Amino acid sequence: LHYYDCQTDDSRLVMVNAIAAHRQGAIILPRHQVLAGRRSGAHWEVTLLDRIRNQEKTLSCRVLVNAAGPWADSVNQLLYAKPVNNRLHLVKGSHMVIKKMYAGDHAYLLQHQDNRVVFVLPYEQDYTLIGTTDIAFSGDPNTAVITEEEKDYLCGVVNQYFKTSISAADSVWDFS
Numbered sequence: 801l802h803y804y805d806c807q808t809d810d811s812r813l814v815m816v817n818a819i820a821a822h823r824q825g826a827i828i829l830p831r832h833q834v835l836a837g838r839r840s841g842a843h844w845e846v847t848l849l850d851r852i853r854n855q856e857k858t859l860s861c862r863v864l865v866n867a868a869g870p871w872a873d874s875v876n877q878l879l880y881a882k883p884v885n886n887r888l889h890l891v892k893g894s895h896m897v898i899k900k901m902y903a904g905d906h907a908y909l910l911q912h913q914d915n916r917v918v919f920v921l922p923y924e925q926d927y928t929l930i931g932t933t934d935i936a937f938s939g940d941p942n943t944a945v946i947t948e949e950e951k952d953y954l955c956g957v958v959n960q961y962f963k964t965s966i967s968a969a970d971s972v973w974d975f976s
Contacts, residue, residue, distance in 0.1 A: 809920070827859070837864065837879040842963040870941035890938065892941075894946035895931030896954050897923060898966060910961050918957040927972065929956050944976040 818828045819936045832955065835845040835856065849856055869873045876884045900922070908920040916934065923929035933950045952969035959965045 808925070813827045819859070823879050827861075830879055834878050836906055846879075847879055848946055856877050889936070890941065892935045892937040892944045893932035894935075894950045894954075894974065895929060896946070896951060896968075896971045897927050898927070898970045901928045901962065901964060901966065910957050912957045912960075918954060920958060920962075946974045946976050 801887075818826075822828050829850075830905075831851045832848040833851055835847045835849050837844055840860070843860045843862055845860055846864060847856060847858045847859060864879070866872050866875050866879070868967075870888065870890055873884065873888050901920075905922050907922070910918045910920065912918060919929075919931060920926065921929045933953060935950070937944060950969060951971060951974070954965050955968060
């Protein structure tokens, strides 16, 4: 079996998409926070806070894209007067990055006894990315962090398949 995956610099991908949208006429307002919004006929009236200048402004637009990721429900609550029925169900996926653990640029997909898979990928030339967990999450997405139990889980799966054992102490950095 060959497993292929791709990697991207997510912040760069956001920038490239924002530039492309701007070229098509979109107004891109980084570091702005949605304070309120409402539908007004064929347009949206949206009040924003410029977090750099600490100034509010209201804009009118035909299309409004909620690209707030795990914060999309919070933005929806500001935009709609009635409760939103399609609430997000957040899942926390945690990852560990360790020093490069094998030669080559191939990826591994490890089937665990709990019927989940864990991937092991070359990462940033000198590292290996291991992930992911899949845990239901509620609360502020800013507070999502990997737990020691998740690190132990990921290490345990990897240790079932690789000759070289790893532990949570091998984690150079992690993210959720």
